[in-house]
Amino acid sequence: MREFVTEKVKQIKPSGIRKFFDVVSEMPDAISLGVGEPDFDTPWHIRDAGIKSLKAGKTFYTSNAGLMELREEICRYTEEKMHVSYDPKSEVFISVGGSEAIDIAFRATLDIGDEVIIPEPAFVSYVPCAQLAGAVPVTIPLKAENEFRLTPEELEAAITPKSKILLLSYPNNPTGAIMEKADLEALCPIIEKYDLLVVSDEIYSELSYKSAHVSIASLPGMRERTIVINGFSKAFAMTGWRLGYALAPAPVMKQMIKLHQFAIMSAPTTSQYAAISALKNGNPDVIEMRMAYDQRRRFLMHTLKRLEIPCFEPYGAFYIFPDISKFGMTSEEFATKLLQEEKVAVVPGSAFGACGEGFVRISYAYSIEELKAAFERIEKFIEKIR
The missing domain is CATH 3.90.1150.10 (Aspartate Aminotransferase, domain 1)
Incomplete structure (x- = not known):
């Protein structure tokens, strides 16, 4: 075999x-x-929402992109927390955990031989997901003396003619490092200069202890070249519910939903109803x-x-x-x-x-x-x- x-x-x-x-x-x-x-x-109000949906017989497929009510709540939450606006009809989809969203984002945007820049230490799935998409992972070794922040010099040194995606993951797993607004702003001219797409994994966005989390998508010129990954596992203690989401400009999102459609169909319906309560009442x-x-x-x-x-x-x-x-x-x-x-x-x-x-x-x-x-x-x- x-x-x-x-x-x-x-x-x-x-x-x-x-x-x-x-x-x-x-x-x-x-x-x-x-x-x-x-x-x-x-939290109980989230569990109750899931239980209520089961009692009401809401056990069927949702649309491929997910429940419209949940997509609307995600867009409201993102605008309130991160000051970025998205269209719930065409710029968001609900995934089976943030991990699926990362995999879909890579497969929708990478051709064979494209390079993905991955600052390390990094979550264990990024390199394999890039490889499975036929791309080449290019890692940047970050330094403890810089608090494991990515510097503009480190980024520019890693770029080649084949570079296509910059993967950002802050707050970071495994280091706990953060990138503050000034750190992200310093990267933007390089990202634009070399026409990179950013995949920003922000699953820990609610767990920032020094200052409020800043999404790179909120910075000038970045929304149109960023895919934001987020989810419910860490902030709302919903790991077993397996629910995440991605936000991206409509042309990219259309292709991501197509891949999700063929691989998954739709995220768990019960989890989606529970997540609505998480966003509405979970702060x-x-x-x-x-x-x-x-x-x-x-x-x-x-x-x-x-x-x-x-x-x-x-x-x-x-x-x-x-x-x-x-x-x-x-x-x-x-x-x-x-x-x-x-x-x-x-x-x-x-x-x-x-x-x-x-x-x-x-x-x-x-x-x-x-x-x-x-x-x-x-x-x-x-x-x-x-």
Whole structure:
């Protein structure tokens, strides 16, 4: 059967995140700080909306692009939060999670041999999605001393005649880095100069602790050359509902919906009704969860400082990305030994690109009590290897 599998798929590496998650799932008494999933239950008003739709028998396909009411709410929300206007009839579609929207965006816009510029460390799906679309991923190794922000000089140095897409992912997974308005403005002249399309993954847009999130699509000249990816998993604690969306100018969106039509048909109907309530009534829930994450973030930064483990201060998402290089192990060795000896799971930074070597990703989408228990074990481990 191996002969029937394409070489393109064979060459794609399994996710470095799932590897440790699978081990932890079979290890009694292990504490996992590896999964990027909110520990909050989906708020009840969102669950109730889904339940109500089931009781009303609303279990049929929606239009390919999704429920019009939900598309209208997404456009209202985007205008209110990010100050960008979209047409719900022609510039938005509802996807099965943000991951599907990223895959569709790449496949709709990339020809074989086109280059996708991907700043790293980055979420594990970007490079494989580019490869599956027949494109060539070109990675930019970002630096901790720059707080893992993409600089204009780094971007311009990566551009070639084949460059087509710049992938931006801020707030960032795995580093927790953000790009503020001035950082994004500095990139715009280069993006326009080389006529790049931007795919902006903003799934963590509600989890920004220093300043309000700024979408690059809101900057002059950027809306018409940007595909915005977002969703409900992180902000509204709806990971299992599998619902995301994309916003883009109508000519691109038309092709994205066509691909979605043939691959998926439509996103889950129950989830779409639940998401309407999330956007209409969920802002207090988002604020409450964001405050809890920020408390955990500050607790971990204080703890890392006490343990003398270097870590730049992340202001977004729910991850910290400490530097463990001084312990003389690769990130894979560090994470493996920590799991084996103290039963705490973190993710090696190398899972997110070569420049992630020497770091580990720690999620703080866990209670303060769990974080305290985990770091008691981490401290014990560090004392042994120092």
